Amino acid sequence: MARNVITTDVALVGAGIMSATLGTLIRKLEPSWSVSVFESLDAAGAESSDPWNNAGTGHSALCELNYTPQQADGSVDVSKAITINEQFQVSRQFWAYAVDAGVMDDPSDFINPIPHASFVHGADNVEYLRKRYDALSHQTLFEGMEYFTDPATFSERLPIMAAGRNFGDPVAVNWFEGGTDVDFGSLTKKLINFVGKGGSVHFGTKVTDLKKQKGGGWRLTIKNLRTNEISHVDARFVFVGAGGGALPLLQKSGIKEAKGFGGFPVSGQFFRCSNPELIDHHAAKVYGKAPTGAPPMSVPHLDTRVIGGNKGLLFGPYAGFSPKFLKAGKYTDLPLSVKPNNIVPMMAVGLKEMGLTKYLIGELTQTPADRVHTLSEFVPRADGHDWELITAGQRVQVIRKGKGGGNLEFGTAVIAAEQDQIAGLLGASPGASTAVPAMLDVLGKCFPKHMQAWKPLLQEMIPSYGTTLNDNKKLYTQVWDWTNRTLQLAPGVGADAQA
Ligand SMILES: Cc1cc2nc3c(=O)[nH]c(=O)nc-3n(C[C@H](O)[C@H](O)[C@H](O)COP(=O)(O)OP(=O)(O)OC[C@H]3O[C@@H](n4cnc5c(N)ncnc54)[C@H](O)[C@@H]3O)c2cc1C
Numbered sequence: 391m392a393r394n395v396i397t398t399d400v401a402l403v404g405a406g407i408m409s410a411t412l413g414t415l416i417r418k419l420e421p422s423w424s425v426s427v428f429e430s431l432d433a434a435g436a437e438s439s440d441p442w443n444n445a446g447t448g449h450s451a452l453c454e455l456n457y458t459p460q461q462a463d464g465s466v467d468v469s470k471a472i473t474i475n476e477q478f479q480v481s482r483q484f485w486a487y488a489v490d491a492g493v494m495d496d497p498s499d500f501i502n503p504i505p506h507a508s509f510v511h512g513a514d515n516v517e518y519l520r521k522r523y524d525a526l527s528h529q530t531l532f533e534g535m536e537y538f539t540d541p542a543t544f545s546e547r548l549p550i551m552a553a554g555r556n557f558g559d560p561v562a563v564n565w566f567e568g569g570t571d572v573d574f575g576s577l578t579k580k581l582i583n584f585v586g587k588g589g590s591v592h593f594g595t596k597v598t599d600l601k602k603q604k605g606g607g608w609r610l611t612i613k614n615l616r617t618n619e620i621s622h623v624d625a626r627f628v629f630v631g632a633g634g635g636a637l638p639l640l641q642k643s644g645i646k647e648a649k650g651f652g653g654f655p656v657s658g659q660f661f662r663c664s665n666p667e668l669i670d671h672h673a674a675k676v677y678g679k680a681p682t683g684a685p686p687m688s689v690p691h692l693d694t695r696v697i698g699g700n701k702g703l704l705f706g707p708y709a710g711f712s713p714k715f716l717k718a719g720k721y722t723d724l725p726l727s728v729k730p731n732n733i734v735p736m737m738a739v740g741l742k743e744m745g746l747t748k749y750l751i752g753e754l755t756q757t758p759a760d761r762v763h764t765l766s767e768f769v770p771r772a773d774g775h776d777w778e779l780i781t782a783g784q785r786v787q788v789i790r791k792g793k794g795g796g797n798l799e800f801g802t803a804v805i806a807a808e809q810d811q812i813a814g815l816l817g818a819s820p821g822a823s824t825a826v827p828a829m830l831d832v833l834g835k836c837f838p839k840h841m842q843a844w845k846p847l848l849q850e851m852i853p854s855y856g857t858t859l860n861d862n863k864k865l866y867t868q869v870w871d872w873t874n875r876t877l878q879l880a881p882g883v884g885a886d887a888q889a
Pocket residue numbers: 403404405406407408409428429430431434435436437438439440443444445446447448449574595596597598631632633634635636639658707716782783784785815817818819820821822823824
């Protein structure tokens with residue numbers, strides 16, 4: 391029997407970047423609504439949003455080659471890259487607004503300027519990268535992108551990747567000076583802190599169940615993990631921002647919108663560099679090409695990080711398999727997520743995705759020497775003693791009903807039921823970088839009647855709200871320069887282009 395019942399307008403399950411973003415938006419748009427956050431861990435941003443659990447790339451398709459696939463006719467399709475970049479511009483604007491509005495302080499705690507680069511070798515890949523550059527460089531959002539193949543520039547910009555390299559194998563690089571590294575853990579903590587000032591944040595509390603109330607709204611069952619005490623929360627609106635823990639809770643909610651969804655967890659490991667000299671001599675996020683048959687999130691990258699004011703360097707990810715849905719999850723997570731309504735899509739994916747299974751087995755059986763060999767494609771003189779293996783966050787890829795029974799997806803799915811006043815997020819890519827557009831999507835789906843009244847403030851927060859920047863150079867230049875100034879990033883390339 392419940393001893394306490396808290397009532398709240400908005401209950402946010404999980405204190406990751408998604409709940410933090412939604413909570414901040416709601417607190418700004420509707421200051422009179424009460425907001426309560428329930429997080430099973432003892433801190434905000436400690437699961438996938440923790441800086442060492444993800445790569446901290448401000449994903450804007452500047453360097454990720456999976457967003458610019460080559461077509462059968464040899465041309466490069468850049469439409470996905472433009473969409474991803476547009477989404478990141480939305481996040482950048484909201485973060486700049488939040489700094490200007492005093493929601494959070496010192497932006498260098500969470501975002502830092504780091505060039506983004508795509509790197510390939512081999513004649514065919516070099517030709518592909520040239521085509522990618524030709525297709526992207528005249529797009530407004532990608533203005534300022536560079537392309538180089540000469541060993542001298544390569545050695546100057548990427549010294550640890552040049553040392554010991556055989557330039558007889560041709561190389562090519564797309565380089566964008568205005569990329570970013572984002573510490574999503576720090577950003578989450580700042581936003582949750584703001585949410586907590588006008589609402590309540592409960593750490594060490596796990597949401598174990600949620601039931602629709604007859605008169606509307608939801609009753610959540612909460613377990614205090616320190617005392618094992620059970621209590622209840624009555625909420626008008628629930629957002630399941632539980633990351634990998636979202637699927638089981640959405641299944642428990644019983645909403646029809648969640649039916650048929652399944653999840654496939656992919657774990658990851660990074661090599662973290664422990665040699666200060668190497669860390670010092672690399673300053674870029676460099677993304678390569680995924681091995682054949684590998685899923686898009688396994689693209690290898692050598693990444694400068696800025697965490698707690700210190701520069702770091704990571705390489706990876708090395709994929710793996712664990713049936714847990716969260717790093718702090720249970721081995722029963724995957725088997726218990728199989729339900730009568732998703733068994734068909736899950737089995738269909740199991741049969742269809744043999745390539746992925748083969749790839750994961752290959753990754754799991756890698757020896758330490760194999761991992762160093764993979765790294766040596768980027769750092770030819772890699773020495774295993776300079777790198778320690780760390781476990782990154784879990785990604786739960788979305789499985790949904792579709793052709794042939796079901797499909798495995800590598801994007802994000804917003805599950806929302808307006809009539810039931812509940813929403814949740816499944817999937818992990820492009821991830822934290824798109825937290826702001828994803829949460830605007832949640833607001834639009836769950837509060838359509840409020841959107842008109844909220845529009846002026848949303849436009850103040852996000853000047854490009856409701857429009858796109860790639861086809862509006864004037865507005866792009868304005869927001870690029872404003873966000874760069876406020877977030878203390880590089881001088882605006884938009885300004886240079888206009889001069
Ligand atoms: C290896 C890897 C690399 C990545 N690289 C990038 C990158 O470079 N750039 C990028 O933008 N994104 C990246 N991502 C994706 C990004 O990390 C995630 O999309 C993002 O952090 C998800 O945020 P979230 O708030 O949904 O989940 P989380 O940050 O995981 O937060 C969910 C929270 O909910 C809590 N929770 C779960 N269940 C319950 C419950 N029942 N009750 C209470 N609390 C609960 C959890 O403890 C957790 O704190 C990467 C992810 C991985 C795994």
